Amino acid sequence: MKAMWKYSAVLMAMMLSSSGLDAQSATTTPQEVTFTKDVAPILQRSCQSCHRPDNIAPMPLLTYEQARPWAKSIKEKVLLRIMPPWYIDPNVGIRKFKNDGGLSDQEIATIVKWVDGGAPRGNPTDMPPPLVFDDSKWKIGEPDLIVQMLPKDLEIPGSGPDQWRNFLADSGLKEDRYIKAVEVKPVKGARVIHHIGTSLVYPDGGGQAVIQAKNGNVFDDGSGRLMKAGSKVNFGLHIHAYTGQPTATNVAIAFKFHPKGYVPKFVAITELMGDDSELDLPPNTDNIRTDSYLIMSKPTRLLTFTPHMHTRGKAMCLEVIYPEKSKKRDGSRVELLSCANNFNFNWMMAYEYASDVQPLLPAGSVLHFTSWHNNTSSNKLNLDPDNWIGYGQRSIDDMSVAWVTYYNMSEEEFKQAVAERNATSKQNLSSKLAQ
Ligand code: HEC
Numbered sequence: 001m002k003a004m005w006k007y008s009a010v011l012m013a014m015m016l017s018s019s020g021l022d023a024q025s026a027t028t029t030p031q032e033v034t035f036t037k038d039v040a041p042i043l044q045r046s047c048q049s050c051h052r053p054d055n056i057a058p059m060p061l062l063t064y065e066q067a068r069p070w071a072k073s074i075k076e077k078v079l080l081r082i083m084p085p086w087y088i089d090p091n092v093g094i095r096k097f098k099n100d101g102g103l104s105d106q107e108i109a110t111i112v113k114w115v116d117g118g119a120p121r122g123n124p125t126d127m128p129p130p131l132v133f134d135d136s137k138w139k140i141g142e143p144d145l146i147v148q149m150l151p152k153d154l155e156i157p158g159s160g161p162d163q164w165r166n167f168l169a170d171s172g173l174k175e176d177r178y179i180k181a182v183e184v185k186p187v188k189g190a191r192v193i194h195h196i197g198t199s200l201v202y203p204d205g206g207g208q209a210v211i212q213a214k215n216g217n218v219f220d221d222g223s224g225r226l227m228k229a230g231s232k233v234n235f236g237l238h239i240h241a242y243t244g245q246p247t248a249t250n251v252a253i254a255f256k257f258h259p260k261g262y263v264p265k266f267v268a269i270t271e272l273m274g275d276d277s278e279l280d281l282p283p284n285t286d287n288i289r290t291d292s293y294l295i296m297s298k299p300t301r302l303l304t305f306t307p308h309m310h311t312r313g314k315a316m317c318l319e320v321i322y323p324e325k326s327k328k329r330d331g332s333r334v335e336l337l338s339c340a341n342n343f344n345f346n347w348m349m350a351y352e353y354a355s356d357v358q359p360l361l362p363a364g365s366v367l368h369f370t371s372w373h374n375n376t377s378s379n380k381l382n383l384d385p386d387n388w389i390g391y392g393q394r395s396i397d398d399m400s401v402a403w404v405t406y407y408n409m410s411e412e413e414f415k416q417a418v419a420e421r422n423a424t425s426k427q428n429l430s431s432k433l434a435q
Contacts, residue, residue: 034122139216153248178224189249257305274401299414323364
């Protein structure tokens with residue numbers, strides 16, 4: 001399968017340089033692609049949230065002077081879909097996400113054309129005004145509660161191996177509340193934090209993942225997530241110490257709640273799927289397949305898919321097997337939802353479906369994921385391909401699990417949701433036809 005992805009990257013490169021795409025994009029891609037007119041807007045939209053001073057990426061990409069020396073590397077990373085970090089196959093399954101970080105084929109073509117054309121600056125007056133980043137503000141608005149990871153900043157040395165560390169902080173919440181929105185960010189020393197995963201830990205020991213609310217995770221109207229009194233917050237950090245100087249760092253999570261006493265109609269649940277204690281990765285073996293199933297006994301709206309494997313993880317696809325009575329028109333009962341076909345251990349991503357495409361699963365549907373591991377030396381992150389690897393928490397062990405976030409509905413609510421979905425698809429179709 002790896003070979004196939006390599007092949008498709010090559011194929012894509014060929015397509016991008018072939019006359020086919022040129023002809024097709026002649027109307028949409030400008031003749032001469034310049035930094036100021038064409039590339040800067042893409043970098044603003046998709047790269048600068050990380051690629052700016054004192055943020056998590058190694059170099060800023062704000063100006064022509066900053067981007068020009070990286071042109072070749074930028075072309076390579078976007079063509080292979082390594083950057084921006086977004087590892088969902090854009091060509092299969094659901095294509096619309098709330099937190100979509102991916103570039104469109106068109107945007108990739110523009111960047112490639114710019115680099116192949118000698119990466120010209122273009123007319124300085126075409127340069128869009130610089131974005132203003134105000135890290136002191138929360139994207140979700142004024143929070144009701146902020147929980148800081150540590151009372152005192154964490155000191156990270158100037159160099160050293162990457163670290164994966166967990167910190168548990170008290171939330172101080174005295175009563176049950178329903179979360180309306182949540183956001184996580186480094187409040188200090190963002191440069192040494194590669195990424196952050198957070199989860200709620202209930203006082204009874206049960207956990208609920210709130211993973212990766214980097215851009216602010218806002219629930220749709222009428223829905224929310226329960227945060228029980230006495231909950232703790234677990235911060236899982238991937239620390240990347242390369243700055244050359246000791247850095248003080250800290251992270252905070254902010255919550256906005258529904259009003260006191262309000263119980264949303266739909267309460268989001270995050271469930272871990274995949275019992276991988278049987279995981280069996282023989283040495284020097286590629287494409288080792290693992291399957292896991294989760295039965296949805298009630299009508300369900302699926303919100304988020306978060307694949308999780310360790311360094312040998314390579315791909316994971318999620319599909320739904322519908323119950324007998326809800327066969328699709330073509331007679332099939334299986335629908336592919338998403339494939340993280342370029343899984344990257346260094347970037348644990350939560351993929352949040354856009355509201356109008358969130359899968360609606362009738363009672364009795366089965367979620368099925370298939371994962372593939374690569375325990376050979378062709379996997380650069382694999383430190384010892386001669387070792388048998390099984391399930392475990394340490395990062396030298398491996399895993400094959402996914403978190404799915406969803407909420408249940410009554411049969412009536414489900415019927416209504418399906419009717420609404422059909423109506424909007426019809427509307428979209430007719431407005432497309434009218435164009
Ligand atoms: C979510 C944060 C984030 C976003 C968004 C992002 N990057 Fe990165 N980028 C990083 C980090 C962190 C690294 C360091 C390598 C790694 O950890 O993967 C990196 C590495 C790179 C590198 C390689 C640098 C090297 O040292 O070789 C290039 C080139 C790059 N990014 C370009 C881009 C471009 C172009 C975009 C937008 C289209 C983008 N990135 C979007 C975080 C980001």
